[in-house]
Amino acid sequence: MARTDELCRRTATEAVALLRAGKVSPLELVEAAAARIEACDGAVNALPIRFLDAAREEARRFPAGRDARADRPGWLAGLPIAVKDYNDVRGQLTTYGSPIFARNVAQEDDVTVATMRANGAIPIAKSNVPEFAGANTFNPVWGATRNPWDLRMSAGGSSGGAAAALAAGLVWLANGSCLGGSLRIPASFCGIVGLRPSPGVVPRGAGLPPFDTLWVEGPMGRTVADVALLLDAQAAESPRDPLSRPAPAVSFTAALGKRRPPRRVGFSADLGLSRVDPEVAAICRAGAARFAAMGAAVEEAAPDFAGAIETFQTQRAILFAALRGALLERERARIAPDIVWNIEKGLRLTAEEVVRAERARAALYHRVAAFFGTHDLLACPTVAVPPFPVEQPYPTEIGGVRLATYIDWMFLTFVVTLTGCPAISVPCGTTRAGLPVGLQLVGRPHGDAELLGMAQLLEEAIGLAGQVPREPAATAAPRG
Numbered sequence: 001m002a003r004t005d006e007l008c009r010r011t012a013t014e015a016v017a018l019l020r021a022g023k024v025s026p027l028e029l030v031e032a033a034a035a036r037i038e039a040c041d042g043a044v045n046a047l048p049i050r051f052l053d054a055a056r057e058e059a060r061r062f063p064a065g066r067d068a069r070a071d072r073p074g075w076l077a078g079l080p081i082a083v084k085d086y087n088d089v090r091g092q093l094t095t096y097g098s099p100i101f102a103r104n105v106a107q108e109d110d111v112t113v114a115t116m117r118a119n120g121a122i123p124i125a126k127s128n129v130p131e132f133a134g135a136n137t138f139n140p141v142w143g144a145t146r147n148p149w150d151l152r153m154s155a156g157g158s159s160g161g162a163a164a165a166l167a168a169g170l171v172w173l174a175n176g177s178c179l180g181g182s183l184r185i186p187a188s189f190c191g192i193v194g195l196r197p198s199p200g201v202v203p204r205g206a207g208l209p210p211f212d213t214l215w216v217e218g219p220m221g222r223t224v225a226d227v228a229l230l231l232d233a234q235a236a237e238s239p240r241d242p243l244s245r246p247a248p249a250v251s252f253t254a255a256l257g258k259r260r261p262p263r264r265v266g267f268s269a270d271l272g273l274s275r276v277d278p279e280v281a282a283i284c285r286a287g288a289a290r291f292a293a294m295g296a297a298v299e300e301a302a303p304d305f306a307g308a309i310e311t312f313q314t315q316r317a318i319l320f321a322a323l324r325g326a327l328l329e330r331e332r333a334r335i336a337p338d339i340v341w342n343i344e345k346g347l348r349l350t351a352e353e354v355v356r357a358e359r360a361r362a363a364l365y366h367r368v369a370a371f372f373g374t375h376d377l378l379a380c381p382t383v384a385v386p387p388f389p390v391e392q393p394y395p396t397e398i399g400g401v402r403l404a405t406y407i408d409w410m411f412l413t414f415v416v417t418l419t420g421c422p423a424i425s426v427p428c429g430t431t432r433a434g435l436p437v438g439l440q441l442v443g444r445p446h447g448d449a450e451l452l453g454m455a456q457l458l459e460e461a462i463g464l465a466g467q468v469p470r471e472p473a474a475t476a477a478p479r480g
Contacts, residue, residue: 003032004031004032004035004036005036007024007028007029007032008032008033008036008169008170008469009169009469010172011172011221011222011223011225011226012079012172012173012221012222012223012226012229012230013223013225013226013229015029015079015172016075016076016077016079016229019076019077019078019079020075020077025059025078026058026059026062026077026078026079026080026122027056027059027060029059029078029079029080029172030052030055030056030059030080030122030124031056033080033124033170033171034052034124036168036169036170037050037052037125037170040148040168040169040170040471040472041165041168041170043146043151043472044145044146044148044151044155044164044165044168044170044472045128045142045143045144045145045146045161046082046127046128046145046155046160046161046162046164046165046168046170047082047124047125047126047127047128047161047165047170047171048126048128048142048143048161049085049092049093049095049125049126049142050124050125050126051089051091051092051123051124051125052124052125054091054092055080055122055123055124058122059078059080059122062078062122072119073232073247073251073252073253073254074119074229074230074231074232074233074234074235074247074251074253075119075120075233076116076119076120076121076173076229076230076233077120078120078122079120079121079122079172079173080121080122080123080124080171080172081116081121081122081123081124081171081172081173081174081175081230082123082124082125082126082127082161082162082165082170082171082173082174082175083113083123083125083126083127083174083175084126084127084129084158084159084161084162084174084175084176084177085097085126085127085128085129085161086129086158086177087110087112087113087175087177087205087217088106088107088108088109088110088113088205088207089106089109089113089123089126090106090107090108090109091105091106092105092106092123092126093105093106093126094106094126095139095141095142096129096131096132097128097129097130097131097132097139097140097141097142098131098132098139098140098141098334098335099140099141099334100327100331100334100335102141110205110206110207111203111204111205111206111238111240111241112175112202112203112204112205112217112234113175115202115203115233115234115236115238116175116230116233116234119232119233119234120233121173121233124171125165125170125171126161127159127160127161127162127164127165127174128142128145128160128161128164129157129158129159129160129161130157130158130160131335131336131339132324132335132336132339133158133179133180133182133320133339133342134157134158134338134394134406134407135156135157135158135160135180135181135182135185135186135394135407135409135410136154136156136157136160136388136390136392136393136394137154137155137156137157137158137160137161137164137186138390138393144390144391145160145161145164145390146164146390146472147164147167147189147190147387147390147435148164148167148168148190148468148469148470148471148472148473149167149190149191149387149434149435149436149470149473149476150387150433150434150435150473150474150475150476151390151472151473151474152389152390152474152475153189153387153388153389153390153435153476154189154387154388154389154390154392155167155186155189155190155387155390156185156186156187156188156189156190156383156387157182157185157186158176158177158179158182158186159174159176159177159178159182159183159186159194159220160186160189160190162174162175162176162186162220163176163186163187163189163190163192163194163220164186164190166190166192166220166221166222166468166469167190167191167192167222167468167469167470168469168470168471168472169468169469169470172221172222172226173219173220173221173226173229173230174220174221175217175218175219175220175230175234176194176217176218176219176220177215177216177217177218178194178196178215178216178217178218178413178417179214179215179316179319179414179417180312180316180407180410180413180414180417181382181383181410181412181413181414181417183195183196183218183220183425184196184382184383184413184423184424184425184438184440185382185383185410185413185425186220187220187382187425187438188381188382188383188425188427188436188437188438188440189383189386189387189435189436189438190436190468191427191430191436191438191464191467191468191470192220192221192222192427192468193220193221193222193223193224193226193227193424193425193426193427193455193459194218194219194220194227194424194425195218195219195220195227195231195422195423195424195448195451195452196216196218196413196416196417196422196423196424197216197217197218197219197231197235197422197448198216198420198421198422198445198446198447198448199213199216199243199420200241200243200244200245201216201218201231201234201235201244201245201448202216202217202218202231202234202235202236202244203217203236203237203238203240203241203244204216204217204241204243204244205240205241206240207323208323209319209322209323210241210242210243211242211243212319212322213243213420214315214316214319214417214418215319217234218231218234219231219234222465222468222469223459223465224256224424224426224452224455224456224459225253225256225456227424227452228251228252228253228255228256228452228456229252229253231252231448231452232247232251232252232253235247235248235252248449250449252448252449252452255449255450255452255453256452256453256456258453259452259453259454259456259457260453260454261291261294261295261296261454261457262291262294262296262375262376262377262454263295263296263297263376264296264297264299264374264375264376264377265288265291265296265297265298265299265375265376265377265378265379266299266300266301266302266371266375266377266378266379267284267285267288267289267298267299267300267301267302267378267379267380268300268301268302268378268379268380269281269284269285269380269381270380270384270412271302271305271308271380271411271412271415272302272304272305272306273305273306273308273309273411273412273415274309274384274398274401274408274411275384275398275399275401276381276384276385276398276399276412277384277385277386277398277399278399279386279431279432280381280383280384280385280386280431280437281381283381283428283429283430283431283437284379284380284381284382284428284429284437284439286428286429287379287426287428287429287439287458287462288379288439290458290461290462291377291379291454291457291458291461293461294457294461296376301371301375302371302378302380303364303367303368303370303371303378304364304367305364305415307360307364308360308364308411308415308418309408309411309414309415310357310360311357311360311361311364311418312414312415312417312418313345313405313407314349314353314354314356314357315357315361315418316342316407316414317342317343317345317346317349318346318349318354318357319346320339320342320343320345320346321343321345321346321347321349322346324339324343325343325346325347328340328343328344338393338406341406361418364418364419365418365419365420368419368421368445369444369445372421372444372445372447376443376444376450376454377441377442377443377451377454378441378442379439379440379441379442380412380439380440380442381412381437381438381439381440382412382413382425382437382438382439382440383409383410383412383413383437383438384398384409384410384411384412385398385409386431386433386435386437387435387436393406394406394407394409395409412440413440416440416442419442419445420445421442421443421444421445421447422442422443422446422447422448422451423440423441423442423443423451424440424441424443424451424452424455425438425439425440425441426438426439426441426455426458426459426462427439427459427462427464427465427467428458428462428464429462429464430476433476434475434476435476436467439458441454441455441458
């Protein structure tokens with residue numbers, strides 16, 4: 001057990017280094033993960049779909065000589081990973097958290113999974129998700145995922161199972177996806193790192209509209225270096241994704257060695273849009289101020305996001321109608337009411353509303369691009385509220401102000417989605433109740449590598465990377 005605990009506490013970067021050096025085998029890591037899952041996941045419910053025997057067999061077959069390609073960026077050398085239950089893994093369930101797909105077995109890996117597997121990843125389990133979409137991970141098939149920091153609290157979503165698995169030390173890396181904040185929100189709630197890459201960096205599967213730029217696939221890890229490593233294993237050009245592009249000439253991992261601090265950082269607690277919990281705002285303002293010690297000018301500044309909430313609501317509804325409109329006709333009674341509402345909203349949109357949203361998004365992008373002509377980073381809280389009770393589907397108010405829809409509390413991430421800019425959530429502190437809070441850093445268009453470098457500098461300055469993995473507990477540890 002001591003050996004298992006020691007391996008599970010390693011970062012992904014450290015674990016891959018051991019694999020490449022031949023000091024540990026893929027099978028040893030599969031067994032370590034299996035033991036940790038057995039010990040902890042009964043309380044957390046992060047990885048409900050497990051295929052440990054298949055992973056063991058793949059680990060046994062993993063060619064011993066393949067780690068000779070260790071100089072290849074993103075080469076994971078047989079590292080076990082968790083795959084989100086929105087992605088297909090050949091021969092395994094893909095349920096989307098929906099009873100409609102409770103027995104749906106994938107015939108092949110989707111493009112995202114195939115790319116990671118080709119780069120040395122061994123899928124070991126599927127991570128839990130909300131039904132089709134959402135930012136609190138619960139569904140009628142597998143139940144709720146709980147936050148390892150405090151099992152009474154939500155792990156966020158939709159990549160909530162992935163974030164909880166990383167925070168509890170069940171796996172070293174996990175993929176996620178993001179529409180309105182699904183890589184960043186659970187990262188913030190679980191004290192880990194989640195990156196929303198620029199559209200096209202990570203190829204997407206055939207289940208998504210091929211020219212959509214709202215939904216992206218991306219990496220999650222316990223540290224910024226781990227996230228860069230997985231992004232290198234995910235980045236590729238694919239003929240099955242028309243927006244995909246070749247991996248960069250300098251890998252994301254190598255780019256961390258050339259990192260530089262920002263010169264000018266704009267911080268906003270609310271992006272001028274809505275209420276934010278005062279404690280969250282204070283923690284994030286203090287986190288952003290760390291850049292000042294690196295020589296950066298940190299000021300209260302942000303692009304004009306006026307109208308972005310309505311714009312995202314419209315464009316999200318269009319996507320839901322495109323993805324699930326036909327399913328609604330057949331299966332209305334078995335779809336969650338909030339998802340039904342979102343699909344129907346998309347189906348009811350007028351041409352005028354669609355055109356207005358397109359024009360508003362275009363204008364927002366140009367304002368954001370102008371902002372990055374004078375600033376290197378935009379910083380704000382990842383989430384407007386700290387983790388909330390897992391039994392609560394979603395927050396209904398912030399600071400006494402009622403929210404109109406089930407996604408309004410996610411506004412800090414979904415308005416950033418509209419910009420197409422890369423964005424990352426980095427742990428920056430804990431509340432008085434001992435719950436983690438993430439700071440969202442937004443980089444310039446196509447500036448994924450630059451953003452990762454600045455995020456790592458902040459991670460080192462704040463010094464919270466060692467706070468995970470955690471032993472799942474019924475209460476968080478309050479700050480002293």
